[in-house]
Amino acid sequence: MNTLFDKIWDSHVVQVIPDGPTQLYIDRLYGHEVTTPQAFDTLRDKGIKTFRPDHVVAMPDHNTPSDQQEVINDPIGRKQVETLANNCAEFGIKHFAMGTKDNGIIHVVGPEKGLSLPGMTIVCGDSHTSTHGAVGALAMGIGTSEVAEVLASECILQSKPKSMRINIEGELQKGVTAKDVALYIMAKLTTSGATGYAVEYAGSTIRNMSMEGRLTLSNLSIEMGSRAGIIAPDETTFAYLKGREYAPKGADWDKAVAYWKTLKSDDNAVFDKEVSIDAADIKPRITYGTNPGAGIAIDETIPTLDGLSDTEKVQLTTQLDYMQFKPGQKLEGTPVDYCFLGACTNGRIEDFRAFASIVKGKKKSPNVVAWLVPGSWLVRQQIIDEGIDKILEESGFELRLPSCSSCLAMNPDKVPAGKLSISTSNRNFVGRQGPGARTVLASPLVVAASAITGVITDPRKMM
Amino acid sequence: MANKKFNIIKSTCIPIAIDNNNTDNIIPARYLAFTTRDPKFYGDAFMHDLRYDANNNPVPDFVMNKPEFSEAPHEGVHEIIVGGQNWGSGSSREHAAWAIAGYGVRVVISSSFADIHRNNLLNCFVLPVIVSREFQLELFDSIAKDPQTIVTVDLPNQTVTNEATGHSEKFDINGYKKHCLVNGLDDIDYLLTQKDKTEAFEQTMKKY
Numbered sequence: 290m291n292t293l294f295d296k297i298w299d300s301h302v303v304q305v306i307p308d309g310p311t312q313l314y315i316d317r318l319y320g321h322e323v324t325t326p327q328a329f330d331t332l333r334d335k336g337i338k339t340f341r342p343d344h345v346v347a348m349p350d351h352n353t354p355s356d357q358q359e360v361i362n363d364p365i366g367r368k369q370v371e372t373l374a375n376n377c378a379e380f381g382i383k384h385f386a387m388g389t390k391d392n393g394i395i396h397v398v399g400p401e402k403g404l405s406l407p408g409m410t411i412v413c414g415d416s417h418t419s420t421h422g423a424v425g426a427l428a429m430g431i432g433t434s435e436v437a438e439v440l441a442s443e444c445i446l447q448s449k450p451k452s453m454r455i456n457i458e459g460e461l462q463k464g465v466t467a468k469d470v471a472l473y474i475m476a477k478l479t480t481s482g483a484t485g486y487a488v489e490y491a492g493s494t495i496r497n498m499s500m501e502g503r504l505t506l507s508n509l510s511i512e513m514g515s516r517a518g519i520i521a522p523d524e525t526t527f528a529y530l531k532g533r534e535y536a537p538k539g540a541d542w543d544k545a546v547a548y549w550k551t552l553k554s555d556d557n558a559v560f561d562k563e564v565s566i567d568a569a570d571i572k573p574r575i576t577y578g579t580n581p582g583a584g585i586a587i588d589e590t591i592p593t594l595d596g597l598s599d600t601e602k603v604q605l606t607t608q609l610d611y612m613q614f615k616p617g618q619k620l621e622g623t624p625v626d627y628c629f630l631g632a633c634t635n636g637r638i639e640d641f642r643a644f645a646s647i648v649k650g651k652k653k654s655p656n657v658v659a660w661l662v663p664g665s666w667l668v669r670q671q672i673i674d675e676g677i678d679k680i681l682e683e684s685g686f687e688l689r690l691p692s693c694s695s696c697l698a699m700n701p702d703k704v705p706a707g708k709l710s711i712s713t714s715n716r717n718f719v720g721r722q723g724p725g726a727r728t729v730l731a732s733p734l735v736v737a738a739s740a741i742t743g744v745i746t747d748p749r750k751m752m
Numbered sequence: 753m754a755n756k757k758f759n760i761i762k763s764t765c766i767p768i769a770i771d772n773n774n775t776d777n778i779i780p781a782r783y784l785a786f787t788t789r790d791p792k793f794y795g796d797a798f799m800h801d802l803r804y805d806a807n808n809n810p811v812p813d814f815v816m817n818k819p820e821f822s823e824a825p826h827e828g829v830h831e832i833i834v835g836g837q838n839w840g841s842g843s844s845r846e847h848a849a850w851a852i853a854g855y856g857v858r859v860v861i862s863s864s865f866a867d868i869h870r871n872n873l874l875n876c877f878v879l880p881v882i883v884s885r886e887f888q889l890e891l892f893d894s895i896a897k898d899p900q901t902i903v904t905v906d907l908p909n910q911t912v913t914n915e916a917t918g919h920s921e922k923f924d925i926n927g928y929k930k931h932c933l934v935n936g937l938d939d940i941d942y943l944l945t946q947k948d949k950t951e952a953f954e955q956t957m958k959k960y
Binding site: 308429437514 | 943
């Protein structure tokens with residue numbers, strides 16, 4: 290009768306505080322430079338050590354530059370990255386330093402190194418921790434106070450969320466990726482549609498989706514308010530994890546897989562909410578506003594003000610004023626200034642393969658600046674091993690170094706004020722890619738097609 | 753966070769009627785690169801890019817810069833924010849809660865909060881109060897008519913009252929967290945007292 294979420298949650302309950310939250314045991318804490326310094330300060334204030342240092346893995350990713358990684362020129366960012374390294378040394382925590390082959394964006398590195406495994410509870414001071422749910426883990430973003438709690442006690446206090454299952458059935462159409470599926474669901478449910486819930490993604494579309502696609506989908510769960518986006522582990526998951534650096538080996542692997550196979554929602558499990566989606570309804574998507582739920586199919590027009598309440602009119606107008614778009618406008622064909630492929634959403638090998646499939650044999654538009662940023666050094670190596678770097682180079686693109694890059698304007702890759710960026714990242718908030726920057730979210734295919742033409746382009750026309 | 757203990761807050765409010773006011777709005781990412789814990793630093797950055805233009809001049813139209821709402825919070829004045837729906841969505845950055853606390857705000861009232869931000873507020877001893885949409889809209893209306901409108905948030909009794917209309921609502925908070933707020937206690941201190949239970953639990957966990 291239990292959902293997958295129940296099974297993992299229940300197996301990690303240390304105690305339920307009377308008239309209070311649950312004390313939940315945490316198997317894996319990831320740390321990055323931005324949301325940990327003050328947590329380590331708390332431990333120092335209290336004179337305590339890391340309770341289970343072997344559960345913790347940390348790496349810098351937000352401040353790391355993508356053009357060179359010899360030095361961080363910004364003294365503030367440099368200090369933050371150095372602080373992480375020093376804290377990890379002081380508190381006995383595994384640290385993947387900038388510029389080493391282990392480094393990358395936490396949400397790319399964790400799964401690809403086999404550090405995120407089915408059945409685990411995983412937390413990080415980062416809302417996109419939901420990503421790791423794709424391997425069948427209960428993975429949630431937390432705040433810095435909670436990071437300190439996990440460092441100090443390996444536990445957090447949480448109230449159990451409600452359960453929602455999103456069933457997606459059928460085959461995805463040509464040119465439609467996991468990113469489009471996520472943008473479609475967000476537009477349907479809104480950015481707060483899953484607040485208070487933990488989401489499970491299920492259905493034939495998910496079962497047929499690659500691990501990279503699932504990671505993209507789970508990554509974006511937080512953009513509709515859900516802290517977790519979990520997918521039952523299956524043969525795709527096991528094949529992805531097998532042989533990964535930190536995944537179980539030999540007899541341990543066999544035991545692990547036997548357990549992981551039990552991690553699925555029971556046939557008669559009851560969810561607080563169920564949503565059904567037909568994969569055939571999904572087209573390549575783009576956003577037009579300043580929240581990720583404000584999106585349309587690429588061949589549709591921006592909604593008009595007709596039939597909206599006064600509040601809704603103000604909301605839409607405010608967003609469109611910032612974006613310099615008009616109600617009812619068609620965005621296909623709009624000139625773009627910046628193209629970004631990367632981030633914890635779309636910085637994996639499959640995303641680079643997709644991008645290369647569009648740009649192969651064509652030339653980058655001279656009117657756009659393109660940042661192609663692998664999510665990790667492992668991804669970057671695979672790009673080179675597969676010869677994708679050559680395809681990109683011949684088309685006039687440069688492959689950069691692993692970093693969060695242009696996702697959130699904490700490193701040199703900032704989009705200037707007023708410029709329009711088409712981006713595979715996860716948030717189109719006001720100023721997200723730089724103060725005054727305007728962001729359209731899209732899949733790697735849409736970004737690739739737009740990078741060639743210099744205008745927002747439907748990739749199906751180039752496939 | 754000098755004053756961590758909660759009882760009854762009776763104060764005028766700052767109305768920030770922005771729906772989906774995400775944590776990137778509450779504090780832009782560039783303020784996240786600092787390692788300080790100075791409340792004033794984060795308080796000064798609260799809603800920065802809406803409060804100030806590109807040249808760091810106050811944006812006169814923004815609510816926090818209007819004469820009737822610009823006074824920095826202190827006892828009885830502007831200790832309460834009335835926010836739009838889905839307050840604090842997006843990034844998990846606790847810096848957003850530090851900004852609100854650092855500015856001097858004790859309570860945020862909204863009809864809905866994003867989950868992570870709500871926990872962060874509680875951990876920073878800022879009380880998130882969830883009210884009905886009707887109550888929220890009436891509050892905005894009362895404050896628009898009279899910026900001196902007083903709201904009373906009574907944590908022990910879990911009630912919030914719009915003193916302009918006399919309308920009152922109950923709000924939810926679990927007994928554990930209420931106890932923490934009333935007594936100024938941190939979750940981390942509680943968890944440290946539970947280590948025996950945690951270690952006993954670890955012995956029962958199966959390795960696959």
